[in-house]
Amino acid sequence: MIRIFLVDDHAIVREGLRAALATEPTLSIVAEAGNGQELLERLPTTPVDVVMLDMNMPVLDGLATTKRLREEFPDTRILILSMLNHERNIGQVLDAGAHGYVLKNADKSEIVVALHTVAAGKPYLCSELGLVMLRKVLNLTGSYGEEQLKKSSDLSNREREVLHLIAEGLTTNEIADKLFTSKRTIETHRQNIIEKTQVKNTAALIKYAMEKGLIKEA
Numbered sequence: 001m002i003r004i005f006l007v008d009d010h011a012i013v014r015e016g017l018r019a020a021l022a023t024e025p026t027l028s029i030v031a032e033a034g035n036g037q038e039l040l041e042r043l044p045t046t047p048v049d050v051v052m053l054d055m056n057m058p059v060l061d062g063l064a065t066t067k068r069l070r071e072e073f074p075d076t077r078i079l080i081l082s083m084l085n086h087e088r089n090i091g092q093v094l095d096a097g098a099h100g101y102v103l104k105n106a107d108k109s110e111i112v113v114a115l116h117t118v119a120a121g122k123p124y125l126c127s128e129l130g131l132v133m134l135r136k137v138l139n140l141t142g143s144y145g146e147e148q149l150k151k152s153s154d155l156s157n158r159e160r161e162v163l164h165l166i167a168e169g170l171t172t173n174e175i176a177d178k179l180f181t182s183k184r185t186i187e188t189h190r191q192n193i194i195e196k197t198q199v200k201n202t203a204a205l206i207k208y209a210m211e212k213g214l215i216k217e218a
Contacts, residue, residue, distance in 0.1 A: 002119045005031045005046060007039045007065070008054040008081070013104070017052075019079075020108050027115060034058075036065025043073060049119050053098075055082035055089060063093050070097035078116045081111070085129060100124035137189040159196070 004021075006029050008014050014032050021027050031046045033039040037060040051069060054064035066078055079100040080093055090101050100118040102111055106126050117124040158179075163185065166173045174192070176183045 001026050002029065002115060003030045004115065005033070005039060005043065005048040005050045005051045007033045007036065007051060007057070009034045009057045010054075013054075017111075021112070024112055027112065036060030036062065036068070039065060040068055040072065043076070044169055048076060050077045050115055051083050052115070055080060055084050055093065058181070063089075066093055066096040066098050069217055074192045079114055079118045079124070086183060090125075090129065101129065103124040103128055116121055156192075159189050159193050162186060 006014055006017060008017075011034075018029050018032075018210060030048060031042060033042060034054070035057045040060070043051075053062050053065060055189060060068070062080060062082065066080075069076055069078055077100075078098045079102065080098050081102050081104055082089075083104050084090075085103060094101065100114050100123060102114045102124070103126055106114075106128065110126055114124045114126065123192075161179070162175060165178065168179065170201075172183055172186050176186045182190070
């Protein structure tokens with residue numbers, strides 16, 4: 001059972017999430033708070049596995065709360081659930097130590113996957129954000145952007161093509177069909193992309209691209 005501490009300043013949001021997750025036998029919301037300060041005051045006496053945290057809150061917001069959590073409760077996993085979709089906000093809170101980021105308009109199934117992934121010690125970035133940010137990487141224009149992308153990742157033309165199709169949301173089978181090749185070949189390209197950028201997964205790839213200046217702000 002994954003124990004969740006839900007932190008959001010809107011009671012109706014907490015009520016909706018509590019109702020949505022009530023049918024999940026592996027998840028349990030054991031406590032709620034309306035801001036980060038309330039969370040930090042109650043956490044010492046409330047054992048939890050994952051804190052599901054909003055970004056915009058009074059008293060102590062999500063970013064400040066994340067920093068405090070990493071300092072005072074380093075074993076607690078942090079999943080941000082927010083309407084903020086700007087890469088600056090996402091980058092700041094990931095750099096502060098959050099383990100995952102999901103938009104509030106995500107499906108229940110994705111929120112459930114995010115909670116399980118973060119609880120298992122792995123990073124998570126919701127699919128909508130991942131696709132948007134990958135498109136920004138792939139749509140860089142101008143010689144400087146192209147040179148930086150090539151220098152940073154050294155991807156082949158086919159690997160960039162595969163990355164573009166991944167950003168479009170295509171599955172491995174769909175990419176293989178579109179490029180008239182095998183599923184195994186596409187999986188190999190995926191692995192090469194990860195290895196050349198020296199990241200572990202898509203979420204880390206996005207963070208890497210932001211740090212290297214490959215994603216331009218909207």
